Amino acid sequence: SAVISQKPSRDICQRGTSLTIQCQVDSQVTMMFWYRQQPGQSLTLIATANQGSEATYESGFVIDKFPISRPNLTFSTLTVSNMSPEDSSIYLCSGRQEPTGELFFGEGSRLTVL
Amino acid sequence: SQELEQSPQSLIVQEGKNLTINCTSSKTLYGLYWYKQKYGEGLIFLMMLQKGGEEKSHEKITAKLDEKKQQSSLHITASQPSHAGIYLCGADYTGNQFYFGTGTSLTVIP
Numbered sequence: 001s002a003v004i005s006q007k008p009s010r011d012i013c014q015r016g017t018s019l020t021i022q023c024q025v026d027s028q029v030t031m032m033f034w035y036r037q038q039p040g041q042s043l044t045l046i047a048t049a050n051q052g053s054e055a056t057y058e059s060g061f062v063i064d065k066f067p068i069s070r071p072n073l074t075f076s077t078l079t080v081s082n083m084s085p086e087d088s089s090i091y092l093c094s095g096r097q098e099p100t101g102e103l104f105f106g107e108g109s110r111l112t113v114l
Numbered sequence: 115s116q117e118l119e120q121s122p123q124s125l126i127v128q129e130g131k132n133l134t135i136n137c138t139s140s141k142t143l144y145g146l147y148w149y150k151q152k153y154g155e156g157l158i159f160l161m162m163l164q165k166g167g168e169e170k171s172h173e174k175i176t177a178k179l180d181e182k183k184q185q186s187s188l189h190i191t192a193s194q195p196s197h198a199g200i201y202l203c204g205a206d207y208t209g210n211q212f213y214f215g216t217g218t219s220l221t222v223i224p
Contacts, residue, residue: 001159031210042202043214092157094212101164103147103204103212107156 001097002027006106013083013113020079021109023093028073031096034066037108038089046091049076083113117141118205120215127193128223135188135218137203143183145206151217152199160188160201190220198222 005024013019023032031050035043047055047068055068069077080087094105117140127133137146148160161170163179163186170177174191190197203215 033212035214042217043204045211045213048211096210096212100162101145101206102159102162103206104159105157 001100001102001104002029002095004093004095004104004106006093006109008109009107010110011112013111015084015113017083018079018081019083019111020077021091021093023076023078023106025074025095029095030073030098032070032076033094033096033103034068034076034078035092035094036089037092043092046078080111083111085113087111088113118203118213118215120201120203120218122218123216124219124221126221126223129194130192133190133193133220135201135203135220137186137188137205137215139184139205141184141207143179143186143205143207144209146177146179146183146186147204147206147212148177148186148188149202149204150199151202157202193220193222195222195224 003026007022033048034046036046037043045058046061047057049055049068049070051070051073065081067079090108090110092105092108094103096103119138121136145164147162149157151157161177166181166183168179176189179186198220201218205213
């Protein structure tokens with residue numbers, strides 16, 4: 001399946017700052033998704049990012065807090081803005097492989113906010 | 115998503131034993147995915163099921179999707195320590211949104 005390179009793999013940030021996470025896919029994918037995984041929990045969908053359109057956010061997530069870019073079919077970024085300790089989590093990007101439909105993931109970005 | 119429930123939440127089994135993890139959806143699924151996650155690591159794709167009644171196997175892991183496409187089970191035969199980790203089911207309801215269950219933590223005691 002396709003491979004996603006995600007970075008940074010981990011970071012420690014100060015409260016009130018912003019961090020941008022990047023995902024580069026080694027092939028073109030129409031649909032990409034951003035998830036958050038809080039300690040000891042499952043994955044929560046933040047938003048769906050399709051190239052050429054604005055991201056679609058799930059309930060509880062807003063564009064001002066988690067702006068997403070999807071400039072082309074192989075790249076996407078998620079910014080965590082004005083961070084607080086509650087944003088400490090693993091953030092994962094994923095893409096949908098066609099035609100199999102398999103959802104493949106980046107390795108995740110472990111974010112700690114002090 | 116609250117619409118996708120996994121059970122049990124955690125499982126501790128002796129090496130060599132069989133086990134089953136269940137995933138139940140409150141809505142009909144377009145597709146159902148199973149993933150494994152080692153603690154602190156990324157997700158490993160196991161299987162994807164799309165047809166009612168479908169069953170797939172890979173090595174000692176078998177996954178089934180019921181006819182109504184609302185329930186799936188993951189069965190591991192003769193478990194090994196390498197099977198330990200968190201198992202996640204993922205639901206595709208519309209073809210363009212993917213939600214995950216609550217997860218099942220599996221410990222295999224040698």
